[in-house]
Amino acid sequence: MNGFGALRLITRNATGAFSVEKLAVFGGKPVVPQGRVTPWPAAEKKHSDALRGVVDGGRYHRVNHPIVSGLEESLARWTGKWQVRAVGSGTAAIHIELDYVKERGEQVVTAALNWPGAVGPITISGLQPVFVDVDMNLAGIDQRAAAEEFGPNVAAVLVTHLFGNNVLVPDARSAARAQGIAVIDDICQSIGAAKPIVDGAHLDADALALSGNGAKHLGAGELGFVITEDANLIAHVDRVSLSSSSRSGARIFSPYSQGYNYRPNVFSSSIANLRVTEMDTQLQIRRDNSKLLWEMISELVGIFPLFNPSDCDHSMLNFPLRIEPAALGFAPGPAARDFVVKSLQAEGVPICVWLTKPVFEYLPDIRDNWKAADFPNTVKLLDTMFYVSEIAPPNDGELMKLYAEAFHKVWNALHKQGPKVAAGAISG
Numbered sequence: 001m002n003g004f005g006a007l008r009l010i011t012r013n014a015t016g017a018f019s020v021e022k023l024a025v026f027g028g029k030p031v032v033p034q035g036r037v038t039p040w041p042a043a044e045k046k047h048s049d050a051l052r053g054v055v056d057g058g059r060y061h062r063v064n065h066p067i068v069s070g071l072e073e074s075l076a077r078w079t080g081k082w083q084v085r086a087v088g089s090g091t092a093a094i095h096i097e098l099d100y101v102k103e104r105g106e107q108v109v110t111a112a113l114n115w116p117g118a119v120g121p122i123t124i125s126g127l128q129p130v131f132v133d134v135d136m137n138l139a140g141i142d143q144r145a146a147a148e149e150f151g152p153n154v155a156a157v158l159v160t161h162l163f164g165n166n167v168l169v170p171d172a173r174s175a176a177r178a179q180g181i182a183v184i185d186d187i188c189q190s191i192g193a194a195k196p197i198v199d200g201a202h203l204d205a206d207a208l209a210l211s212g213n214g215a216k217h218l219g220a221g222e223l224g225f226v227i228t229e230d231a232n233l234i235a236h237v238d239r240v241s242l243s244s245s246s247r248s249g250a251r252i253f254s255p256y257s258q259g260y261n262y263r264p265n266v267f268s269s270s271i272a273n274l275r276v277t278e279m280d281t282q283l284q285i286r287r288d289n290s291k292l293l294w295e296m297i298s299e300l301v302g303i304f305p306l307f308n309p310s311d312c313d314h315s316m317l318n319f320p321l322r323i324e325p326a327a328l329g330f331a332p333g334p335a336a337r338d339f340v341v342k343s344l345q346a347e348g349v350p351i352c353v354w355l356t357k358p359v360f361e362y363l364p365d366i367r368d369n370w371k372a373a374d375f376p377n378t379v380k381l382l383d384t385m386f387y388v389s390e391i392a393p394p395n396d397g398e399l400m401k402l403y404a405e406a407f408h409k410v411w412n413a414l415h416k417q418g419p420k421v422a423a424g425a426i427s428g
């Protein structure tokens with residue numbers, strides 16, 4: 001434990017008794033000064049130079065633009081194994097991959113803790129999602145529950161890696177393999193899962209889908225990637241998505257395409273190119289920051305990481321945590337989380353609540369077929385989780401100390417006053 005000599009959490013009041021420093025949510029001074037946090041995508045001058053380079057080059061699109069082809073090659077080289085084809089978005093990549101395997105069955109097994117944009121392409125591809133609960137220690141698909149759903153009707157299992165975690169689930173992968181079920185990994189939030197993360201090996205997958213959108217590791221605008229070893233899947237990208245720009249550069253209309261215009265954005269690609277060269281450093285800093293932050297707050301009661309941040313392979317797009325309401329004297333449900341989030345935000349810590357319902361609740365076409373109560377781990381996580389964003393460079397360990405100080409300040413108030421402090425904050 002280090003860095004806490006400097007904490008000023010408990011101060012003596014005029015009578016000499018110890019009192020809790022006033023929370024910013026009640027008008028006290030925030031721990032993190034305004035302007036201290038650099039929000040992602042942390043633009044730099046070289047990014048605007050890259051954009052200008054595209055303007056000066058005079059070609060704003062084309063799937064075979066040298067900037068796009070260069071990006072596909074450097075990303076492939078960085079992964080150390082896969083072929084890469086750039087497309088318009090992570091969602092497009094998932095759609096193309098599901099479209100490629102859709103003849104194998106009618107269903108896709110995936111986790112109820114999921115991103116609507118990841119699950120949407122299942123029905124777009126004419127397939128039906130089958131939801132299973134998540135593993136509490138992973139915030140990823142429960143591999144035993146997934147394997148129970150496998151059968152001749154299942155085309156694919158879609159393994160979503162959320163918040164930058166690695167969802168290895170080796171048993172589910174081998175069970176899928178044995179039954180001819182495609183394994184597709186949504187690594188939109190976990191770019192590092194394209195690297196050798198399984199005891200030095202790559203994930204055993206048919207395809208990975210990656211997003212380059214502004215919020216993700218590539219922080220590039222609008223962009224996505226189909227990642228695979230399967231040359232036929234690479235060729236399938238054009239069958240789904242090209243309609244007016246052929247890969248050879250000829251200006252033709254391709255009558256065999258399904259006509260989704262999933263072309264990669266050249267401007268975004270120019271920024272992504274810069275990010276790839278620094279990706280290992282970016283990932284290391286995200287890991288170091290979240291590990292340090294966790295070391296400084298792990299002693300607080302009733303707070304747990306969604307997955308272990310000292311497992312050094314995770315991509316840590318952000319740092320997700322959850323509250324155990326009973327340990328803080330709260331009833332089950334979201335009240336404890338909501339108070340903690342509001343208080344930490346007031347202290348200047350960049351905290352977000354993610355989704356609050358299982359993914360099917362966000363998808364009108366299928367929501368009536370599923371009940372939240374059947375997914376207890378998913379509901380528990382959604383009621384109690386939040387995440388710390390802005391753990392990427394240039395934010396550093398000094399800022400993590402301020403985040404930690406804010407956590408200690410809020411916990412201290414909770415410890416001294418219990419849930420009644422929360423009642424004041426929520427009604428006030």
Ligand SMILES: *Cc1c(COP(=O)(O)O)cnc(C)c1O
Nearest residue numbers: 089090091115117118188211213
């Ligand atoms: C961002 C994201 C997507 C979609 O990527 P876009 O590039 O925004 O279309 C899919 N799945 C997950 C888990 C994501 O975080």
